Amino acid sequence: MPVIEVKNLSKVFGKNPKQALKRLDEGMSKDAILKETGNTVGVNRASFSVEEGEIFVIMGLSGSGKSTLVRLINRLIEPTEGHVLIDGEDLAAMDKKSLRQVRREKLSMVFQKFALFPQRTILENAEYGLEIQNVAKDVRKKKAQEALEMVGLGGYLHQKPGQLSGGMQQRVGLARALANDPEVLLMDEAFSALDPLIRKEMQDELIDLQAGMKKTILFITHDLDEALRIGDRIALMKDGSIVQIGTPEEILVNPANDYVEKFVEDVDRSKVLSAQNIMKRPETINIEKHGPRVALERMREEGLSSIFVVDSKRNLKGYVTADDASEARKKDIRDIHEILKNDIPRVEKDTAMNEIFDVIYDSPIPVAVIENDKLVGIIVRGAVIAALAGEGEVKLDA
Amino acid sequence: MLNTVLDFVPEIPIAENTKKFTDWLTDTFAFLFDPIKENLESFMEFTADNLILIPPVIVILLVAVLAFFISGKKFGLAAFSIVGLWLIYNQGFWDHLMNTFTLVLISSLLSVIIGVPVGILMSKSKTAEAIITPILDFMQTMPAFVYLIPAVAFFGIGMVPGVFASLIFATPPTVRFTNLGIRQVSKELVEASEAFGSTGSQKLFKVELPMAKATIMAGINQTVMLALSMVVIASMIGAPGLGTEVLSALQRAQVGTGFVAGVGIVILAIIIDRFTQTVNTKNK
Ligand SMILES: Nc1ncnc2c1ncn2[C@@H]1O[C@H](COP(=O)(O)OP(=O)(O)O)[C@@H](O)[C@H]1O
Ligand SMILES: [Mg+2]
Numbered sequence: 001m002p003v004i005e006v007k008n009l010s011k012v013f014g015k016n017p018k019q020a021l022k023r024l025d026e027g028m029s030k031d032a033i034l035k036e037t038g039n040t041v042g043v044n045r046a047s048f049s050v051e052e053g054e055i056f057v058i059m060g061l062s063g064s065g066k067s068t069l070v071r072l073i074n075r076l077i078e079p080t081e082g083h084v085l086i087d088g089e090d091l092a093a094m095d096k097k098s099l100r101q102v103r104r105e106k107l108s109m110v111f112q113k114f115a116l117f118p119q120r121t122i123l124e125n126a127e128y129g130l131e132i133q134n135v136a137k138d139v140r141k142k143k144a145q146e147a148l149e150m151v152g153l154g155g156y157l158h159q160k161p162g163q164l165s166g167g168m169q170q171r172v173g174l175a176r177a178l179a180n181d182p183e184v185l186l187m188d189e190a191f192s193a194l195d196p197l198i199r200k201e202m203q204d205e206l207i208d209l210q211a212g213m214k215k216t217i218l219f220i221t222h223d224l225d226e227a228l229r230i231g232d233r234i235a236l237m238k239d240g241s242i243v244q245i246g247t248p249e250e251i252l253v254n255p256a257n258d259y260v261e262k263f264v265e266d267v268d269r270s271k272v273l274s275a276q277n278i279m280k281r282p283e284t285i286n287i288e289k290h291g292p293r294v295a296l297e298r299m300r301e302e303g304l305s306s307i308f309v310v311d312s313k314r315n316l317k318g319y320v321t322a323d324d325a326s327e328a329r330k331k332d333i334r335d336i337h338e339i340l341k342n343d344i345p346r347v348e349k350d351t352a353m354n355e356i357f358d359v360i361y362d363s364p365i366p367v368a369v370i371e372n373d374k375l376v377g378i379i380v381r382g383a384v385i386a387a388l389a390g391e392g393e394v395k396l397d398a
Numbered sequence: 399m400l401n402t403v404l405d406f407v408p409e410i411p412i413a414e415n416t417k418k419f420t421d422w423l424t425d426t427f428a429f430l431f432d433p434i435k436e437n438l439e440s441f442m443e444f445t446a447d448n449l450i451l452i453p454p455v456i457v458i459l460l461v462a463v464l465a466f467f468i469s470g471k472k473f474g475l476a477a478f479s480i481v482g483l484w485l486i487y488n489q490g491f492w493d494h495l496m497n498t499f500t501l502v503l504i505s506s507l508l509s510v511i512i513g514v515p516v517g518i519l520m521s522k523s524k525t526a527e528a529i530i531t532p533i534l535d536f537m538q539t540m541p542a543f544v545y546l547i548p549a550v551a552f553f554g555i556g557m558v559p560g561v562f563a564s565l566i567f568a569t570p571p572t573v574r575f576t577n578l579g580i581r582q583v584s585k586e587l588v589e590a591s592e593a594f595g596s597t598g599s600q601k602l603f604k605v606e607l608p609m610a611k612a613t614i615m616a617g618i619n620q621t622v623m624l625a626l627s628m629v630v631i632a633s634m635i636g637a638p639g640l641g642t643e644v645l646s647a648l649q650r651a652q653v654g655t656g657f658v659a660g661v662g663i664v665i666l667a668i669i670i671d672r673f674t675q676t677v678n679t680k681n682k
Contacts, residue, residue, distance in 0.1 A: 076589055104595035115586040119608050129594040132604070180594070 279377030517576020575617025579610025
């Protein structure tokens with residue numbers, strides 16, 4: 001069962017939301033609806049689900065409805081239509097008390113501008129969620145302290161938020177959310193206010209934290225690089241609607257429409273694509289069966305100047321060049337071992353493309369893609385260049 | 399003639415009806431007003447009498463020490479308090495000072511006790527705000543003397559009607575600033591408190607009021623100052639204190655006495671103002 005399930009969720013701000021929804025169904029745009037009815041479409045029929053332990057990113061430009069969507073999920077904003085299910089329970093059907101219970105136990109939020117309580121110390125800030133549940137003072141102090149230590153702020157317990165840098169303040173925000181031990185973290189542009197270096201650091205830490213704690217994270221951002229970096233899956237929003245949901249690679253490689261394509265145009269693909277996206281099926285010969293003659297023939301058929309040699313289990317043994325093979329045939333050498341070369345550049349299946357550059361740059365032969373010591377593909381120089389240019393030849397999950 | 403248009407409607411008996419209404423209130427709620435008057439009066443007299451019983455030198459020293467600590471261990475306010483209070487004592491106005499202080503203290507306390515909750519209500523409900531704001535405007539712009547009349551009708555003469563008039567006149571700033579202070583709390587902080595599952599009162603007491611404290615204190619400071627400014631006016635209906643001296647000096651054209659009593663009020667005003675203000679800035 002998904003932890004969060006969003007079904008057909010809509011929010012219209014204004015006097016006559018139902019009427020605006022009807023216009024939406026008739027195909028009117030957000031702008032036209034605002035002009036004609038004065039109602040603002042915040043979120044338009046969003047549906048998605050987030051699985052346990054997943055980092056689900058919602059990305060879109062400013063004003064696309066991300067903050068509204070995340071606030072619909074803990075019902076800080078009442079939906080105009082649609083449902084939000086947390087662990088299968090419908091939030092919309094809940095009375096105030098059960099809603100509070102869900103907020104206290106299952107959903108914690110981290111805010112863009114930190115939203116720390118300035119008159120409280122760091123420790124008291126981290127205690128807040130437990131304090132309002134009337135958890136005994138020593139227990140909540142201990143838990144808050146643990147959460148603060150987890151984000152590296154164990155030494156700042158009695159300072160006030162104003163005394164800390166932005167990055168540290170957001171760590172407090174994170175600790176405050178973690179102290180409750182929630183199932184889900186809702187993070188609304190949590191790192192957007194931080195400068196780039198600190199931001200990278202926080203992204204890495206979040207990924208680490210998540211790997212260790214297995215929280216489900218709904219992460220909002222307007223930054224595509226950030227989305228690609230931390231998201232297991234990404235939902236792209238435009239004018240309140242979700243235009244595509246997919247893994248970072250799916251979004252980059254198969255943009256659902258022109259809008260997404262434009263969006264991903266400028267992204268640094270080398271950081272996102274990995275060897276498996278650009279590798280080709282390798283032509284090989286079997287070291288146990290084939291000699292130089294077969295090798296030469298295979299190369300001639302495929303128009304290659306070299307060919308990889310594997311054993312029956314597809315363990316990579318080396319390669320032979322066309323020159324060596326024809327030389328061997330002239331001299332009537334039957335054993336492939338005599339002309340086998342072994343200086344093969346290798347990368348793993350999930351090696352990022354920017355690391356492949358260095359390997360492929362001065363290699364006369366294609367790069368071998370290895371998984372568990374077995375040859376699974378090859379990469380030729382042309383494929384790298386094509387992928388960087390954003391052209392179609394890349395494929396998913398070879 | 400043109401005036402006939404204006405005279406088309408005969409004079410509306412507003413004054414008469416207001417009097418009737420007040421009479422009705424007085425009669426109907428006598429069971430309420432009378433015990434309030436009696437209890438409050440005896441309580442205030444008790445307070446003032448006890449204050450007067452304390453040797454002035456001890457009061458002066460106590461105020462000076464408090465002033466020293468409250469102003470962050472600076473001597474200015476402490477020195478001023480000593481000199482100022484001693485001057486009032488020297489002029490033979492000590493008892494008056496204690497009476498005035500009691501009046502200001504009690505009416506300010508009541509203003510705060512009533513004003514803060516009303517301000518909270520206003521901040522929570524647009525309807526309440528829309529209804530209360532014009533009432534506050536009315537309360538503040540009506541000349542303070544006017545309040546003396548129903549005050550006397552309800553409570554006779556003495557300290558209690560003074561407190562009543564002062565209450566009407568001085569409460570609005572506390573209400574307004576409480577409302578303003580809570581509405582000014584950043585939306586994100588309120589959201590944060592809600593997102594963690596706070597109840598309404600947890601949100602109020604753990605986030606909104608602490609955040610609004612500085613603003614509310616500024617309102618209370620104004621309220622106290624207004625209560626003090628009512629001292630002279632209240633003396634017209636028999637509230638004892640420095641105001642009585644000002645009033646009798648006025649009636650007998652005694653410039654000297656009037657001046658001295660006036661200075662006494664100013665000294666008290668400055669001390670009270672600094673006290674409430676520093677409490678405020680210290681908490682920021
Ligand atoms: N309280 C509100 N009242 C009216 N319109 C709102 C309100 N909150 C957001 N909106 C509008 O809804 C749209 C989505 O806003 P938001 O969710 O804040 O976008 P994002 O977080 O993606 O920048 C915007 O057009 C915004 O102006
Ligand atoms: Mg936003």
